[in-house]
Amino acid sequence: MDKVESSPALHHAWVSSASRRVRFALEEKEIGYQSILVDLLAFEQHTPEYLALNPNGWVPTLVHDGVPVVESSVICEYIDEILQGPPLVPHDPHERARMRVWAKWTDEVVIRAFQVANWNRMMAPVARTWTDDEVEQRLAAIPVPDRREDWRRMARQPFSKADIDHAISNVRRTLERMESDLAAGPWLAGANFSLADIHLSPYIVRIDEHVDRGVRLQDYPRCSDWWQRLSSRAAFARARIEPVTFKD
Amino acid sequence: MDKVESSPALHHAWVSSASRRVRFALEEKEIGYQSILVDLLAFEQHTPEYLALNPNGWVPTLVHDGVPVVESSVICEYIDEILQGPPLVPHDPHERARMRVWAKWTDEVVIRAFQVANWNRMMAPVARTWTDDEVEQRLAAIPVPDRREDWRRMARQPFSKADIDHAISNVRRTLERMESDLAAGPWLAGANFSLADIHLSPYIVRIDEHVDRGVRLQDYPRCSDWWQRLSSRAAFARARIEPVTFKD
Numbered sequence: 001m002d003k004v005e006s007s008p009a010l011h012h013a014w015v016s017s018a019s020r021r022v023r024f025a026l027e028e029k030e031i032g033y034q035s036i037l038v039d040l041l042a043f044e045q046h047t048p049e050y051l052a053l054n055p056n057g058w059v060p061t062l063v064h065d066g067v068p069v070v071e072s073s074v075i076c077e078y079i080d081e082i083l084q085g086p087p088l089v090p091h092d093p094h095e096r097a098r099m100r101v102w103a104k105w106t107d108e109v110v111i112r113a114f115q116v117a118n119w120n121r122m123m124a125p126v127a128r129t130w131t132d133d134e135v136e137q138r139l140a141a142i143p144v145p146d147r148r149e150d151w152r153r154m155a156r157q158p159f160s161k162a163d164i165d166h167a168i169s170n171v172r173r174t175l176e177r178m179e180s181d182l183a184a185g186p187w188l189a190g191a192n193f194s195l196a197d198i199h200l201s202p203y204i205v206r207i208d209e210h211v212d213r214g215v216r217l218q219d220y221p222r223c224s225d226w227w228q229r230l231s232s233r234a235a236f237a238r239a240r241i242e243p244v245t246f247k248d
Numbered sequence: 249m250d251k252v253e254s255s256p257a258l259h260h261a262w263v264s265s266a267s268r269r270v271r272f273a274l275e276e277k278e279i280g281y282q283s284i285l286v287d288l289l290a291f292e293q294h295t296p297e298y299l300a301l302n303p304n305g306w307v308p309t310l311v312h313d314g315v316p317v318v319e320s321s322v323i324c325e326y327i328d329e330i331l332q333g334p335p336l337v338p339h340d341p342h343e344r345a346r347m348r349v350w351a352k353w354t355d356e357v358v359i360r361a362f363q364v365a366n367w368n369r370m371m372a373p374v375a376r377t378w379t380d381d382e383v384e385q386r387l388a389a390i391p392v393p394d395r396r397e398d399w400r401r402m403a404r405q406p407f408s409k410a411d412i413d414h415a416i417s418n419v420r421r422t423l424e425r426m427e428s429d430l431a432a433g434p435w436l437a438g439a440n441f442s443l444a445d446i447h448l449s450p451y452i453v454r455i456d457e458h459v460d461r462g463v464r465l466q467d468y469p470r471c472s473d474w475w476q477r478l479s480s481r482a483a484f485a486r487a488r489i490e491p492v493t494f495k496d
Contacts, residue, residue: 067342074348082341093330094315100322108356109394145417146357169393 008064008083009034011053016040017111017202018072020058020241024198025076027235029085039127046141057143073103076195088195098181099189102196105174111204113170115150117210120158122244127155168213172199175207175220182222186229197230204229205241256312256331257282258367259301264288265359265450266320267308268489272446273324277333289374305391321351324443336443347437350444352424356429358451359417361399364456368406369493373414375403416461423455423468430470434477447476453479453489462469 010026010033012019026135038044053068054061057195062078069078080088080120089097099109100208130138135155140200153159155182159167178200181188204227217224230236258274260267274281286292286307301316302309310317310326317326325332328336329382338344356441378386382483399414401407407415429436436444452475455465465472478484 002333065342069345071349074345074352077348078341078345081344085278094313094317095324096329097317100325101319102320104319104355107352144413145421149414162285166393166397173393234388 001129007032007034008062008079009036010036010060010062011036013038013040015244016059017114019056020202020239021072021198021237022060022062022210024087024201024241025079025195026083027238028088028198029079029083030175030235031079031083031085031200045139046143051143055143056147057141058147064172073107073199074197076198077113080195082124088193088198090189090192090194091223092190095190099196102181102188103199105177106199106203108118109170110174110200112169113174114203114206116159116163116167117171117213118206119154120164123156125152127151127198130155155160164213168210168215169209170208171215173176174203174216175217175223178226179220179222182226185222185226186230187226193233194232197226201230201236202241206244208243253343255280255282256327258308258310259284259286259298260308261286261288262488263307263492265362266306267416268450269320269446269486270308270310270323270327271487272449272483272489273336273443274326274331276336276446276481277327277331278483279327279331279333281286282464290387291386294385294391299391302355303391304369304395305389306334321447324351324446326426328443336441336446338437338440338442340438343438343440343442347442347444350436351447353425354447357418357450358422359482361422362412362451362454363395363418364415365461366454367402368412369400372406375399378403396462407412416458416463419458419463422451423465423471424464426470426474427470432476433470435474441478441481445474449478449484450489456490456491 003082008026008031010019010022012035013030014037015021018088038050040059045059046048050061051057054070058069060075062073062075064078069075119165127135135152138155139148139152149239156241158232178188184190187193204217204223207215217227231241256274256279258267258270260271260283262285286298288307292298293302293307294429298309300304301311303320304318307318308323311324312326312330317323325337336469338347375383387396387400390399426436432438435441436448452465453470455463465475
């Protein structure tokens, strides 16, 4: 496939982990992009204008050649296929499969685990201040039923200790799987830096939020070494993948 | 990438939807493969021998060039990349992205919806006959904690009406999204038959199981037409994607 050098537009938020994955990929390609910020706390992701681009109502969305591309793991593969720059998908088909298994694991296990483990800390204090009318108004604008239920729960019935314990066990399981795969590294999919490493980065940058639950990156020596190498990449700094702080 | 003509081995079960997706892809390629059946009701997927191939303990697993490839959506892309035959991934990058969004939707929404909607019907009658000791023994062999919790629930605390209603609403949502995307068809990702169509097929073949809940394929005219075209493909018949019957 011929690679083109054209400038996409990214609708994103600095603090959104999914947006961070896509920014990291774009920065590795050293491709300039138009940055369009979506104010998540003002719920701009639920406006009719944004929903026309992304019917799920979440960030990011990449618009390229006038067509929106959604879902961060799908956008990342799209970026690699269409834009010039260093490859982010391994050439070897077995490494490529490993990379995609990590994309799936991130999407299906890691996102949820961090969401549950962090939600009471980050969004619950905001959501608790809403009146019942405000809650219903917010929920009515959320197009995906499962996501709507999550928000209802956050606003009125925070995750239980059992939910959080389960989430933390999935965080540990992720670190264990990373440690195992990195034995055949030095990168998660094998010999080459790839989207697998990018997908995990916005979650591992926040791993210290779980120190008080006994999760410590230094207990996983290969993960620690991987994190040193990954976080010293120039593209990582440009993508602004930083720890998140909360008002207590 | 050079395509090779070599024969993979597929560890699978006839009735498993994930196995069906991979068989459909292999049959479209018209590539012979070694069929290795895994007896799910005898829990062969939890034996140490099988877990060495697939640490998640579920089917299918493709073994090619001596290396196991796991996760049906990942295996399907692997098959397209490595094996000769008609392409199953669209050439156009935007269609390709659409195809991958359907793979994600299948993995993250459709599988779960059908699992919840069918479990009480299919597995609950089996699981209810187990003693507590048998339940614990079965569960101890399941490597993925989330899956273990599902089985515990099925065996002793079946899904509630609210759970099933939610699952059915996701089945409807899937048909609505299909109907919408097929307007720009004739296939789910666009102009060409692709893995997107393959991924949905093992679930739509079972859609009649939800007639008594008001879900009818004929209410979605583009889906009905798509299903006619898809289910008359020669590869579909060879892949043995058939309705499933239950003992009541």
